[in-house]
Amino acid sequence: DDEEDDYEYKEVEVDEDLDEELADEQDEDLEQALMTLRTKETGTAAVPKEEMPPRPAITRRPEVLDDFIRNVLLKLGMADTLDMFQREWYRLSGEGKLSDVDMGTVPDIYVRNQQLGDQLKNMQAEIEKMQEVSTAAKSTWDKFRKERDFHKMHHKRVVQEKNKLIVDLKRLKTHYENYEPMLKMMRAKYETAMKEKMLMKLERDRLATKVGALEAQVKQLEAVRPLDGIIEPPKVSTKKPPRCAKLPEDRENPYINMQMESPSVERWGLSKTFQTHTMSVSAVAMHPSKPIIATASDDCCWKMWNLPGGELIMSGEGHSDWLSCADFSPQGTSLATGSADCTVKIWDFT
Secondary structure, eight states, X not given: OOTTOOOOOOOOOOOHHHHXXXXXXXXXXXXXHHHHHHHHHHOOOOOOTTTSOOOOOOOOOOOXXXXXXXXXXXXXXXXXXXXXXXXHHXXXXXXXXXXXXXXXXXXXXXXXXXXHHHHHHHHHHHHHHHHHHHHHXXXXXXXXXXXXXXXXXXXXXXXXXHHHHHHHHHHHHHHHHHXXXXXXXXXXXXXXXXXXXXXXXXXXXXXXXXXHHHHHHHHHHHHHSOTTOOOOOOOOOOOOOOOOOOOOOOOOOTTTTOOOOOOOGGGOOOOOOOOOOSSOEEEEEEOSSSXXXXXXXXXXXXXXXXTTTTEEEEEXXXXXXXXXXXXEOTTSSEEEEEEXXXXXXXXXXX
16 A cells, blocks of 8 residues: 555755756766765765766756656655655556656746746847937937038038139239239339429429529629729639649548547337349449439349338439449439449439
């Protein structure tokens, strides 16, 4: 009878590390697993792996239904229920009331469901992350699209302004080209007027000098006229031939020992600079009585300028080579120029 079965069932302790060892060591067979269990129970050393012949690897098979139920009852600590299950299971198995389907392996659907659930959770987390990334990318795209539209509009405006400036520059260039001949004509008229003005000033000074000399002569004649009113006959002038000038005698310079004050160079400064010639200037001469200077240059011409404005009064061209010197006469009515063409020319302003 099953009820009179006095066999004491003992709970077999399942080592949790056993599954890990079996998974790590694929080449361990059933006998080696039994040896490992005996070693843990008795504490004796196991035979080294190197001394044993190679065995084929085993694969882990799924649990059968009764073992699955036993493990569950042992895990829950239900010893009485386990005893009752053992008796009824073996009784029904002996009577042949259990089919092969009932005694088959436990389907791994629960484990599969758990794995699928974990995968679903991971995929949902990844989907949420991807949604956040897509939302950020969408906002970034919208921002870039707005910036692109703004820069595109700004570029169109810049192109319009550029075209407008090009049109204005062309119009101003045409306008300037129309003014260029007029400016040349006005410059020529101005130079002619300045020349005439300078000639008139020189003529006025010459006439003023002549009038002054005539007035002095009239006064002198009035002073020597006799009181009785008798007009004396004019005297015949007996001019002697001119004699050669004698060289001055050697004499000491009265200013040789005079102490002259040094000029204050610190106060000197540049007053004005203006362009005169197209080549280097070789000589400069100051007018003896008027604010006028004359310049001679390597471009074979001389020019007269008004000070301090630097306005051109007149210019002369008559030498065939560069000018070496230029100077005014003491009266200021003529200008002498020397050139490398071996000629000296006197320019009269009267």
